[in-house]
Amino acid sequence: AQSVTQPDIHITVSEGASLELRCNYSYGATPYLFWYVQSPGQGLQLLLKYFSGDTLVQGIKGFEAEFKRSQSSFNLRKPSVHWSDAAEYFCAVATFYNQGGKLIFGQGTELSVKP
């Protein structure tokens, strides 16, 4: 069965520092991969997704992620974190993607940003 692991439950970074959130997946074929951000009172927002092609994916708010098949990873990065980036981040995998697909989420990583 497919699964997603986010090893870091909570990460704290200083404002302006770089960020990398880890995500590993388990699936036999190439999955569809996503990163979502959840802020209090707001619905999950899609940051970026990978379906095929270029393994480095650019998203909104300055985020990017790199798909590495050999490591079964899809880590999220941002070169310079802003205080407004503090939120919960979820990595997700879908084994098909039609009519929204069926998403399996990781446990989430809570990001805190120090001034």
Add this chain to the structure above:
Amino acid sequence: GAVVSQHPSRVICKSGTSVKIECRSLDFQATTMFWYRQFPKQSLMLMATSNEGSKATYEQGVEKDKFLINHASLTLSTLTVTSAHPEDSSFYICSAARTSGGIGDTQYFGPGTRLTVL
């Protein structure tokens, strides 16, 4: 565009009562909607997938008689928690897939409903 709303945002009820949560796609039609449950500091767990005009498909372990889902129109799905008990207290999130979205389109998530059963 692609806004999903949920109502209510918070609900407190007594044990044994039923609670209905609405999920609406405000500016698009959604053939497929999803219901998730999220425990504090935990991931989203898919409960069921609902398709307009047909019965919902429940994930393994989810009691379909307890969590009634109705998707009567292309913009509205409802989740009714019947005979709620304290263990049903949780954060319930819906999402919707655009009918016109096709392969590659994402799910659009509502802000969630916090259910507390006393």
